[in-house]
Amino acid sequence: xxxxxxxxxxxxxxxxxxxxxxxxxxxxxxxxxxxxxxxxxxxxxxxxxxxxxxxxxxxxxxxxxxxxxxxxxxxxxxxxxxxxxxxxxxxxxxxxxxxxxxxxxxxxxxxxxxxxxxxxxxxxxxxxxxxxxxxxxxxxxxxxxxxxxxxxxxxxxxxxxxxxxxxxxxxxxxxxxxxxxxxxxxxxxxxxxxxxxxxxxxxxxxxxxxxxxxxxxxxxxxxxxxxxxxxxxxxxxxxxxxxxxxxxxxxxxxxxxxxxxxxxxxxxxxxxxxxxxxxxxxxxxxxxxxxxxxxxxxxxxxxxxxxxxxxxxxxxxxxxxxxxxxxxxxxxxxxxxxxxxxxxxxxxxxxxxxxxxxxxxxxxxxxxxxxxxxxxxxxxxxxxxxxxxxxxxxxxxxxxxxxxxxxxxxxxxxxxxxxxxxxxxxxxxxxxxxxxxxxxxxxxxxxxxxxxxxxxxxxxxxxxxxxxxxxxxxxxxxxxxxxxxxxxxxxxxxxxxxxxxxxxxxxxxxxxxxxxxxxxxxxxxxxxxxxxxxxxxxxxxxxxxxxxxxxxxxxxxxxxxxxxxxxxxxxxxxxxxxxxxxxxxxxxxxxxxxxxxxxxxxxxxxxxxxxxxxxxxxxxxxxxxxxxxxxxxxxxxxxxxxxxxxxxxxxxxxxxxxxxxxxxxxxxxxxxxxxxxxxxxxxxxxxxxxxxxxxxxxxxxxxxxxxxxxxxx
Amino acid sequence: xxxxxxxxxxxxxxxxxxxxxxxxxxxxxxxxxxxxxxxxxxxxxxxxxxxxxxxxxxxxxxxxxxxxxxxx
Numbered sequence: 001x002x003x004x005x006x007x008x009x010x011x012x013x014x015x016x017x018x019x020x021x022x023x024x025x026x027x028x029x030x031x032x033x034x035x036x037x038x039x040x041x042x043x044x045x046x047x048x049x050x051x052x053x054x055x056x057x058x059x060x061x062x063x064x065x066x067x068x069x070x071x072x073x074x075x076x077x078x079x080x081x082x083x084x085x086x087x088x089x090x091x092x093x094x095x096x097x098x099x100x101x102x103x104x105x106x107x108x109x110x111x112x113x114x115x116x117x118x119x120x121x122x123x124x125x126x127x128x129x130x131x132x133x134x135x136x137x138x139x140x141x142x143x144x145x146x147x148x149x150x151x152x153x154x155x156x157x158x159x160x161x162x163x164x165x166x167x168x169x170x171x172x173x174x175x176x177x178x179x180x181x182x183x184x185x186x187x188x189x190x191x192x193x194x195x196x197x198x199x200x201x202x203x204x205x206x207x208x209x210x211x212x213x214x215x216x217x218x219x220x221x222x223x224x225x226x227x228x229x230x231x232x233x234x235x236x237x238x239x240x241x242x243x244x245x246x247x248x249x250x251x252x253x254x255x256x257x258x259x260x261x262x263x264x265x266x267x268x269x270x271x272x273x274x275x276x277x278x279x280x281x282x283x284x285x286x287x288x289x290x291x292x293x294x295x296x297x298x299x300x301x302x303x304x305x306x307x308x309x310x311x312x313x314x315x316x317x318x319x320x321x322x323x324x325x326x327x328x329x330x331x332x333x334x335x336x337x338x339x340x341x342x343x344x345x346x347x348x349x350x351x352x353x354x355x356x357x358x359x360x361x362x363x364x365x366x367x368x369x370x371x372x373x374x375x376x377x378x379x380x381x382x383x384x385x386x387x388x389x390x391x392x393x394x395x396x397x398x399x400x401x402x403x404x405x406x407x408x409x410x411x412x413x414x415x416x417x418x419x420x421x422x423x424x425x426x427x428x429x430x431x432x433x434x435x436x437x438x439x440x441x442x443x444x445x446x447x448x449x450x451x452x453x454x455x456x457x458x459x460x461x462x463x464x465x466x467x468x469x470x471x472x473x474x475x476x477x478x479x480x481x482x483x484x485x486x487x488x489x490x491x492x493x494x495x496x497x498x499x500x501x502x503x504x505x506x507x508x509x510x511x512x513x514x515x516x517x518x519x520x521x522x523x524x525x526x527x528x529x530x531x532x533x534x535x536x537x538x539x540x541x542x543x544x545x546x547x548x549x550x551x552x553x554x555x556x557x558x559x560x561x562x563x564x565x566x567x568x569x570x571x572x573x574x575x576x577x578x579x580x581x582x583x584x585x586x587x588x589x590x591x592x593x594x595x596x597x598x599x600x601x602x603x604x605x606x607x608x609x610x611x612x613x614x615x616x617x618x619x620x621x622x623x624x625x626x627x628x629x630x631x632x633x634x635x636x637x638x639x640x641x642x643x644x645x646x647x648x649x650x651x652x653x654x655x656x657x658x659x660x661x662x663x664x665x666x667x668x669x670x671x672x673x674x675x676x677x678x679x680x681x682x683x684x685x686x687x688x689x690x691x692x693x694x695x696x697x698x699x700x701x702x703x704x705x706x707x708x709x710x711x712x713x
Numbered sequence: 714x715x716x717x718x719x720x721x722x723x724x725x726x727x728x729x730x731x732x733x734x735x736x737x738x739x740x741x742x743x744x745x746x747x748x749x750x751x752x753x754x755x756x757x758x759x760x761x762x763x764x765x766x767x768x769x770x771x772x773x774x775x776x777x778x779x780x781x782x783x784x785x
Contacts, residue, residue, distance in 0.1 A: 075743060112769060113768050116742060250738045251737060254742060255741065255746060255747075280771070284754075284755070285755075288755065289758075378773070382764070383758060385762055385775070386761045496739065496777075497762055497773065497775050498736065498772070498774045499772070499774070500770060502771075
């Protein structure tokens with residue numbers, strides 16, 4: 001045997017005392033975390049993965065405070081998703097100071113499956129406190145539970161009975177955490193007898209606490225972040241040298257553990273034979289019914305969509321107004337100069353452009369949390385899985401796709417519920433094709449411009465039909481892109497759906513509130529940074545021009561205005577328009593004209609395409625400024641001004657039906673939203689996907705707009 | 714041998730063994746072990762996935778996965 005390489009490890013990083021919460025999904029872990037820490041919590045990210053790292057502070061009766069880390073829910077220590085890998089990564093870490101205690105939260109009505117993870121943690125020799133959650137349900141279902149037997153069978157670990165939703169048992173748990181928690185005495189699986197040489201070698205070489213830790217390192221060494229390349233190589237060599245058959249060992253281990261758990265459960269618990277929950281079974285007959293099930297689901301969707309659209313409108317208008325006023329106040333109060341302009345016209349509207357999404361994000365996540373906490377979301381996945389799988393998506397893609405109709409940003413944040421990485425990526429990639437609410441102002445103006453007022457069969461308004469057609473076009477594009485991606489992306493593993501259908505429960509409003517706060521905060525601070533930066537760049541491009549071209553244009557307008565009274569009346573907006581034409585953005589517009597000419601656009605539309613990259617609805621504002629309308633609130637002014645705009649080449653109107661439909665299709669498909677790119681970067685942890693998405697959507701938009709224009713003109 | 718995928722609503726059977734696959738461990742973890750009784754609850758509107766009762770809780774899985782579980 002060679003010299004152990006543990007000698008070269010860095011010294012333990014000093015930190016405050018930490019405890020971790022571990023448990024199965026649906027065991028009530030997040031309720032307990034909120035109960036322990038209140039609002040003293042921070043959500044960050046584990047390095048390199050999009051897994052929420054929730055950390056909070058717990059104050060103990062003795063005055064000590066502990067840091068509480070809420071680890072993602074998992075059914076075992078064998079990681080399969082990035083969430084589960086975080087749990088293994090944290091609990092197996094040899095190099096950081098370990099946790100003072102591991103609070104294992106289990107659903108007491110479902111001990112058998114919940115104890116699997118618990119026995120694995122016991123074998124790791126971790127200082128465990130077992131929380132038997134849902135004590136109320138245990139009583140209600142007349143389950144008799146002997147905690148003394150359970151404690152003894154599990155190696156004398158401390159056990160606390162709780163109802164985390166109501167806060168019962170909290171003090172007992174706090175008092176327990178104030179004591180020193182000893183490592184458990186029991187051992188369930190003996191890896192040394194299963195793979196003696198490999199585990200002995202690893203335990204010695206890496207300085208593991210016990211054989212089970214060494215055994216898990218052998219299993220998952222490749223994916224654990226705290227191991228150095230040398231250590232990973234050593235683990236690989238050990239596996240090869242001693243024929244470590246990972247899969248066979250895991251099957252053997254899981255089977256053995258369940259045999260022992262069966263005996264423990266038999267000794268400690270007697271359950272009257274009434275099945276699980278009669279209420280849940282009855283409700284499921286309706287909720288997953290082939291007619292009622294979909295009716296309920298689409299009813300709920302309608303409500304959510306309506307809420308995001310309608311309820312968010314007032315706070316969004318208010319935010320818009322406030323930031324508008326703030327900008328005006330700044331430009332009037334502070335001394336004139338480029339810095340004031342940057343602040344008033346670049347930074348303040350930029351921050352406003354971030355904050356304005358908060359109402360939609362908050363409303364969507366309030367609904368999603370309620371649906372998840374109540375157990376309904378699992379049924380949606382169950383009902384939609386087959387349909388979605390046909391196009392390369394997954395039952396869990398439904399909610400993000402539908403939410404995309406309101407806004408792609410919260411929708412993409414909502415894809416975190418999809419555990420298969422390929423399915424999640426495809427969902428993120430195609431969601432921006434769903435027609436979001438920012439496209440609506442563009443659609444409304446252009447449709448109003450070229451679609452005649454006609455009604456069919458008394459109720460079907462032609463403009464409304466065109467609008468619906470655009471929404472369907474977006475949906476169709478999303479679905480067909482997903483199908484293409486399904487064929488293109490090769491996944492390491494075949495997707496699967498093995499999912500618990502939890503019993504129905506009332507959601508806890510506290511948890512809903514905390515989630516809404518977290519999601520809004522994450523959006524403002526993560527994606528917000530990028531949005532702000534791009535806003536400032538766009539402002540600079542629209543406010544500055546090469547040489548003194550902008551200055552000259554302004555002076556020319558002023559001179560003209562001295563002779564023309566009509567011009568003098570709208571002088572400010574005329575100047576603004578002339579300056580924008582000469583700015584860098586204007587130059588870009590002229591520069592890209594040859595590229596967009598085949599679509600029927602001129603350089604003015606080009607400027608609008610560039611500025612509306614910040615957000616689609618900016619298109620309307622830019623067009624308004626360019627054609628010197630000034631007041632963008634009144635749609636009819638914009639419409640009539642656009643209608644009168646003459647194409648100098650043909651002498652006819654600029655906005656022919658061909659041009660308008662070409663633009664409509666362009667906006668239906670084009671990415672044209674930097675906030676979406678920012679959130680995709682945040683969620684996929686790389687620039688690769690947002691850039692690919694930008695390229696793909698722009699090409700799709702260009703080709704489609706080209707076809708429409710060429711066919712129609 | 715009959716598999717979980719071919720059971721009818723309300724039917725109870727005992728799991729015999731799992732065909733080897735990449736999801737075997739996940740299935741074992743969720744409590745689908747040889748010797749356990751499993752009850753078929755109902756299937757989703759298009760016949761897939763299905764809901765079963767095992768180890769005292771309700772689990773859903775796709776037919777592809779249920780077909781790996783041999784019952785008697």
